[in-house]
Amino acid sequence: MKSFPFVTIFVLLTAPYASAADRPNIFIAISDDVSFPHASAHGSKMVSTPAFDRVAADGVLFSNAFCPAPGCSPSRAAFLTGRHIWMIEEAGTHASYFPAKYQTFPEALQESGYFVGATGKAWSPGDYRHNGREHNPAGKRYGEKKSGYVGGFKKFMNERPKDRPFCFWFGSSDAHRSYKKGSGLAKGKALDQAEVPKFLPDHPEIRSDLLDYAFEVERFDDDCEQMLKVLEAAGELDNTLVIITSDNGMPFPRAKANCYEYGIHMPLALCWKDSVPSGRKLNDLVGFVDLTATIYEAAGVDSPTEFPVVGRSLVADLKSNKSGTADPARDAVYVGRERHSSSRFNTLGYPQRAIRTQDYLYIYNFKSERWPAGTPQKYGKAVYNDDGSLQSSRLGPKHGGYHDIDACPSLTFLIENRDDADFGRYLGWSVDKRPTEELFDIKADSACLHNLAADPKMAAVKKRLNQRLMKELTETKDVRVLDGGDVWETYPRISSLRWFETPDWTKQNPAAVPQQAWLDARRPKK
Numbered sequence: 329m330k331s332f333p334f335v336t337i338f339v340l341l342t343a344p345y346a347s348a349a350d351r352p353n354i355f356i357a358i359s360d361d362v363s364f365p366h367a368s369a370h371g372s373k374m375v376s377t378p379a380f381d382r383v384a385a386d387g388v389l390f391s392n393a394f395c396p397a398p399g400c401s402p403s404r405a406a407f408l409t410g411r412h413i414w415m416i417e418e419a420g421t422h423a424s425y426f427p428a429k430y431q432t433f434p435e436a437l438q439e440s441g442y443f444v445g446a447t448g449k450a451w452s453p454g455d456y457r458h459n460g461r462e463h464n465p466a467g468k469r470y471g472e473k474k475s476g477y478v479g480g481f482k483k484f485m486n487e488r489p490k491d492r493p494f495c496f497w498f499g500s501s502d503a504h505r506s507y508k509k510g511s512g513l514a515k516g517k518a519l520d521q522a523e524v525p526k527f528l529p530d531h532p533e534i535r536s537d538l539l540d541y542a543f544e545v546e547r548f549d550d551d552c553e554q555m556l557k558v559l560e561a562a563g564e565l566d567n568t569l570v571i572i573t574s575d576n577g578m579p580f581p582r583a584k585a586n587c588y589e590y591g592i593h594m595p596l597a598l599c600w601k602d603s604v605p606s607g608r609k610l611n612d613l614v615g616f617v618d619l620t621a622t623i624y625e626a627a628g629v630d631s632p633t634e635f636p637v638v639g640r641s642l643v644a645d646l647k648s649n650k651s652g653t654a655d656p657a658r659d660a661v662y663v664g665r666e667r668h669s670s671s672r673f674n675t676l677g678y679p680q681r682a683i684r685t686q687d688y689l690y691i692y693n694f695k696s697e698r699w700p701a702g703t704p705q706k707y708g709k710a711v712y713n714d715d716g717s718l719q720s721s722r723l724g725p726k727h728g729g730y731h732d733i734d735a736c737p738s739l740t741f742l743i744e745n746r747d748d749a750d751f752g753r754y755l756g757w758s759v760d761k762r763p764t765e766e767l768f769d770i771k772a773d774s775a776c777l778h779n780l781a782a783d784p785k786m787a788a789v790k791k792r793l794n795q796r797l798m799k800e801l802t803e804t805k806d807v808r809v810l811d812g813g814d815v816w817e818t819y820p821r822i823s824s825l826r827w828f829e830t831p832d833w834t835k836q837n838p839a840a841v842p843q844q845a846w847l848d849a850r851r852p853k854k
Contacts, residue, residue, distance in 0.1 A: 357498030379553035387599025398591035410620030410637030447480030449499035503544030512539025581758035671702025690793035
C-alpha cells in the first residue's frame with residue numbers, strides 16, 4: 329500500500345499540565361508529494377478528501393501553509409527540529425545524515441514522558457544511525473507497509489500505557505511515485521475532472537497522469553479517516569489536535585523539487601475539538617517550523633536551548649475565535665533547497681532560498697549556471713581511473729537526465745513533444761536554466777510563469793524582498809550567504825549516484841567544485 333502526499337498531524341494544544349497523564353496527545357500523519365489546493369475543502373474538484381474536510385470543518389483551514397523545502401527528507405527534518413534547512417547541516421539536504429545534536433520534538437516529548445512511535449515514512453531517505461540514533465528521529469517504528477499504516481497505528485495504541493500521553497507520526501508514501509498508469513480512470517474518474525496547472529499542457533496524457541495522482545491523494549485521505557476512527561473509538565479524538573498537510577509539492581515537472589508555488593504551498597487543516605473553535609479559515613502565512621513551536625507549547629515542553637526552534641507557536645491563534653487574519657505579523661515564510669537527487673556532475677545540488685509573502689514569491693538561485701532540474705544527459709555507464717579521471721563512458725539519450733523531476737508520463741510527454749509548436753515551451757519552463765533572481769506576483773500568476781525580477785516597475789519590490797530574505801539568512805547563519813556554502817557539496821548522499829560529464833564552468837574554475845572524497849571513493853574503477 330502506498331502513502332499519500334498529504335501530511336496529517338494530530339496534535340493537542342493546551343497549556344502545560346502538572347502531570348504527564350494530563351497532557352494532550354500528539355498524533356502526526358504526514359503524506360508525500362501533495363500540493364495546495366488538492367483537498368476538496370480547499371476547493372479542488374479533482375479529489376474527494378472527507379477526512380481532511382472533516383478536520384477543516386471541526387477546526388481551522390489554513391490557506392497559506394508552506395513546507396520548509398520542496399523535497400521530503402529536508403522538509404521532514406526541518407519540521408522535526410523546528411529549524412530552517414540551512415540550520416541543520418546534513419539533515420538539510422536530501423538522503424544524507426541527521427546529526428544527533430539537533431533534537432527532534434518526538435525525542436524531546438519522549439524524554440518528558442510521552443509514549444512515542446511512528447509508522448510508514450518517517451524521516452527518510454537518509455541514515456540516522458550514522459550519528460548514533462537507535463530509532464528514526466520521528467519515533468520507534470510500529471507496523472510495516474505490507475500490514476497497512478492503520479494496522480501500525482492500532483498496534484501502537486494497543487501498547488501505549490493508559491496513564492501517558494502519546495505522540496505518533498504517520499508518514500504516508502502517497503502520493504509519491506511511481507503510480508499504476510491509468511489507476512485514476514480505472515477508479516471511475518473522468519478526464520474532464522483533472523485540474524491542469526498552467527505550467528503543464530492540457531492534453532489527455534497529462535490529465536490521466538493527474539487523475540492517477542488524485543487517486544493517491546484519496547488513498548492517503550482514506551488512511552487518515554480510519555485513524556480518526558481509531559482515535560474516536562479510543563475516546564481520544566477530542567483531546568487530540570489533528571493536522572493534515574503535506575511534506576512537499578506534487579511529483580510533476582515544475583512542482584516538486586522547485587521553490588515555486590506548486591512545490592512549497594501545502595494543504596493544511598487542523599482541529600482540536602475541546603479547545604479550538606470550529607469552522608474557521610485563516611490566511612496567515614504559516615511554516616512547518618511554526619507547527620513545531622506549536623507542538624512544544626501544547627505539550628508543555630521547552631524547546632531545545634542549544635539549537636532552538638525558530639518558528640512561532642500557533643496556540644494563541646488556534647484558541648482565538650478569529651478568521652481571516654489572526655496575526656498580521658505572520659506576513660512571510662522562508663523556504664530553501666539544496667541537493668534533491670543525484671542529478672548533476674559530482675551530484676551537486678541546486679541551491680535556492682525564497683521568501684513568500686501574501687502577494688509575492690521571491691527566489692534567489694545561488695548557482696544559476698547549473699541545470700535546475702538536473703543535467704539533460706548522463707552517462708549510461710562511466711568508469712574512472714584511480715586518480716579520479718574518466719577512463720571510459722557511454723552517454724545516454726540527450727534528454728535522459730532531468731532527475732530532479734520524478735520519472736512520470738508527464739515528463740515523458742514533455743520530452744517527446746519538445747519540438748511541437750503547441751507543447752514545446754512546457755519542457756523549457758521545467759528544465760531550462762534560470763536567472764539568479766526570480767519574482768512572481770502570486771495572486772496573478774500562481775503558476776509562476778512570468779518572472780518580474782527584470783521589470784523596472786518591480787525594482788522596489790524586488791529590493792525589499794531581497795533585503796528581507798538576506799537579513800533572515802544572515803541572522804540564521806546560512807553558510808550560502810556567509811561563505812558561499814561549499815560545505816553543502818561535501819555532505820554524502822546515502823542513496824544511489826549517477827554520473828555526468830564535467831561541465832564547462834567547472835573546467836574554467838576548478839576551485840568552484842569542492843573536494844568530495846566520499847564521492848570519489850564510490851566512482852566505478854577500472
